[in-house]
Amino acid sequence: MRKLLRPRAFVAADLAVLHPPPPPPTCRVRHAAPPPCSQPRHARPRPNRPTPPTPPTPHPLPHHHRRAYHHRHQPPPPHDPSYRASRLETARPLLTWRAINSPPTYTVIAVAVAGAVIFYFANLETVPVSGRTRFNVYNAESVRKAGEMEYRRLMWELDANGVRVLPEWDPRTRRVKRVMARLVPFSGMAEDDWEVFVVDDGGTANAFVLPGGKVFVFSGILGLARNDSGLATVLGHEIAHNLADHFGERLSQDIGASIVLYSLVILGGVFGLGPLIMHVFGSRFLDVAFGFPMSRLQESEADYIGLMMMAEACYDPSEAVNFWERMGKAAGQEVPEWMSTHPASGNRIKKIQEWLPEAMEKRSQSDCSTTTSFADLFKHALRTGQIIMV
Numbered sequence: 001m002r003k004l005l006r007p008r009a010f011v012a013a014d015l016a017v018l019h020p021p022p023p024p025p026t027c028r029v030r031h032a033a034p035p036p037c038s039q040p041r042h043a044r045p046r047p048n049r050p051t052p053p054t055p056p057t058p059h060p061l062p063h064h065h066r067r068a069y070h071h072r073h074q075p076p077p078p079h080d081p082s083y084r085a086s087r088l089e090t091a092r093p094l095l096t097w098r099a100i101n102s103p104p105t106y107t108v109i110a111v112a113v114a115g116a117v118i119f120y121f122a123n124l125e126t127v128p129v130s131g132r133t134r135f136n137v138y139n140a141e142s143v144r145k146a147g148e149m150e151y152r153r154l155m156w157e158l159d160a161n162g163v164r165v166l167p168e169w170d171p172r173t174r175r176v177k178r179v180m181a182r183l184v185p186f187s188g189m190a191e192d193d194w195e196v197f198v199v200d201d202g203g204t205a206n207a208f209v210l211p212g213g214k215v216f217v218f219s220g221i222l223g224l225a226r227n228d229s230g231l232a233t234v235l236g237h238e239i240a241h242n243l244a245d246h247f248g249e250r251l252s253q254d255i256g257a258s259i260v261l262y263s264l265v266i267l268g269g270v271f272g273l274g275p276l277i278m279h280v281f282g283s284r285f286l287d288v289a290f291g292f293p294m295s296r297l298q299e300s301e302a303d304y305i306g307l308m309m310m311a312e313a314c315y316d317p318s319e320a321v322n323f324w325e326r327m328g329k330a331a332g333q334e335v336p337e338w339m340s341t342h343p344a345s346g347n348r349i350k351k352i353q354e355w356l357p358e359a360m361e362k363r364s365q366s367d368c369s370t371t372t373s374f375a376d377l378f379k380h381a382l383r384t385g386q387i388i389m390v
């Protein structure tokens, strides 16, 4: 019985015999078989030394932009911002200085410039009355269609803002139509379909004309016009804008300015200056450099043509000076002329005064003595209640 109860030490030794412990960890390199001696020392393989890692090639993108977008079977989503950023950073310019500085490019530029010069000179024309030479690519029909569209837009805008156009029977409308009817025969555009719209807005002293003959007069200007000669100054000026086709000239100038601007942007893009040129030579710069001077020139030209027209229609040209003085006072503080689409009042009056002798001469040559005397007779009859037998 005592032999069966083995002590704990014996049990442990027995287990040790049956399951020997694993050998202590040793380095395999030390116990590896030596290389055959027949090989030279320098040709022996050296499997035990790890090969040095090759340096990684630098990635063109920062780490946070690295994506596997080069995978051919899965196109990247174009709306992914990091994808767009990666494309932008690796993008190359469309035009380079080397591409531009080449004979084919010189040929293209020379042909384009020659074409532009021919196009410019082929579309030069002379402005009636003033005799100024100008560039205009639009014919009368296309300008008239543009005026029709603008007319519909304006009428919709007036209606949407609750602004009323005075009816035909309103005395203010009849007054404007009367002066208009006397001026039109001297405009050289009597066959045009002239229409007058008097806008019921006493707080606005303005008037403008659309191509095709639609004249808009805001009722606020009627008080400043004071008399028919003052009103003839306004209407003669507006008719003159159409006679000189200033609308088409402005549209033509916009085309020229756009060509210059985008040519500069394309050339500037070669040097990475496209956005800067767009910013500096943007619409505001083009307005101040080209648009405003052209507009002031047209306004001055309309003053001159309108003055001659009202003189031929036997209105008093000296009233134009008085009218523009009243307009200047009503306008108050003016912006500097170079920032304005219109000439400064002082300069405007000065020029009209220079033209007055010529206008008076025209008035004296015009065959309007009968009309004037009849108009005077008519006014006298209205005042005194007499009946005139024609």
Ligand SMILES: [Zn+2]
Pocket: 237, 241, 299, 302
């Ligand atoms: Zn004007």
